[in-house]
Amino acid sequence: MNKQREMAPNSFLNLAVSSFCLQLLALVLPYQAFGSSRSQINEFNAPPPGLCASAVIIHGYKCQEFDVKTDDGYILSLQRIPEGRTGGGGGGLNKPPVLLQHGVLVDGMTWLLNSPEQSLAMILADNGFDVWISNTRGTKFSRRHVNLDPSNPKYWNWSWDDLVLYDLPSVTEFVFRRTGQKMHYVGHSMGTLMALASFAEGKQVDKIRSAALLSPVAYLSHMTTALGVVAARSFVGEISTVFGLAEFYPKGKEVSKFLKSLCAFPGLDCYDMLTALTGIDLSMQNLQSLLFYIFIGLKFSLQERIVV
Numbered sequence: 001m002n003k004q005r006e007m008a009p010n011s012f013l014n015l016a017v018s019s020f021c022l023q024l025l026a027l028v029l030p031y032q033a034f035g036s037s038r039s040q041i042n043e044f045n046a047p048p049p050g051l052c053a054s055a056v057i058i059h060g061y062k063c064q065e066f067d068v069k070t071d072d073g074y075i076l077s078l079q080r081i082p083e084g085r086t087g088g089g090g091g092g093l094n095k096p097p098v099l100l101q102h103g104v105l106v107d108g109m110t111w112l113l114n115s116p117e118q119s120l121a122m123i124l125a126d127n128g129f130d131v132w133i134s135n136t137r138g139t140k141f142s143r144r145h146v147n148l149d150p151s152n153p154k155y156w157n158w159s160w161d162d163l164v165l166y167d168l169p170s171v172t173e174f175v176f177r178r179t180g181q182k183m184h185y186v187g188h189s190m191g192t193l194m195a196l197a198s199f200a201e202g203k204q205v206d207k208i209r210s211a212a213l214l215s216p217v218a219y220l221s222h223m224t225t226a227l228g229v230v231a232a233r234s235f236v237g238e239i240s241t242v243f244g245l246a247e248f249y250p251k252g253k254e255v256s257k258f259l260k261s262l263c264a265f266p267g268l269d270c271y272d273m274l275t276a277l278t279g280i281d282l283s284m285q286n287l288q289s290l291l292f293y294i295f296i297g298l299k300f301s302l303q304e305r306i307v308v
Contacts, residue, residue: 051079051133051141055112060085061125068174069146070137070166072158077141078171079108079133080178084126085116095130096209097179099172103189103215104160107139110188120186130179134171136163136190160190164197172207182209192216 052063056079064080083095100111100121111133116122125131135142138156148155175183185208187195192213198204199211223229263270 051077051108051112051135055109056081056121059116059122061116061122066174067144068170070170072162072166073146073148074137074166075142075144075146076137076167076171077108077135078174079135081121081125081131081133083130084122084128086126094181095128096184097130097132097175097181098124098184098186099132099134099175101134101168101171101185101187101191101194102136102139103191107141108133108135109140129184132171132175132183134167136167160193161197163190163194168194168198168204172204176207182207184209185211186214187211188214189217 050065052065056063061081062083064082066078066080068076068078070076100108102108102110111121112119116126121131121133137158138150143150145155150156172183185195192215195204195211195213196216
């Protein structure tokens, strides 16, 4: 992203560190989540298979693809899983809608990476929810604009403020109009930042029934993991500006060099990067428990208010 707007120091540092951590994960995970370097623009801009075709329909679910245009001209990809694999899960025609908003430098695929029994989007669909999956501008499935091409640096002239001002309102309005109901909201990382910034100004609260916020963006003073501490101390400033890139590509040469410099810090084991980032307590059992509690919280949230 080419951010030419000023942001509050704490907000920017929080977002920057969150971004970097996800970028490091992108280097070690097989799924390419976001971005391309100038030398790889043609390869990356080839139209990818739709999210429905590549990750939903193959598991036996119905899935719909929508285009949502923001007021500043970006065309966002939005997916809908209207029902579970058996066509039910309860709820009838008025199933409660739930909007899933991913974090920074990833996209809607993050809700679908595991098996149907371990992916929140499918768990919710199988249990009677009308599931909507958002993809913010610049991500793999949302790289279109009414006038600009991603190869044009002007395409990247936006910040997270624009996600709050344009992307979130456009998507929530679309879902609200299609369903006629207030929706539940599940945000991860940057998805929490978008929601909290909007709620703080009294926006979207007329369309959202409840909010489950995962890894909410806050402060870094309590961070203890090795990679988190090093990243917080080293990743200062806008890396896209430092490298002279309009678009940040996690697997590019420049980021690789930066990663090598971080891995030289004493006590940082880049051969076990996930543990260095998250600590030793992360496990699949914890992940399954987390998804279970999100589902339970949404299933029994009947109050017409924001729950944070």
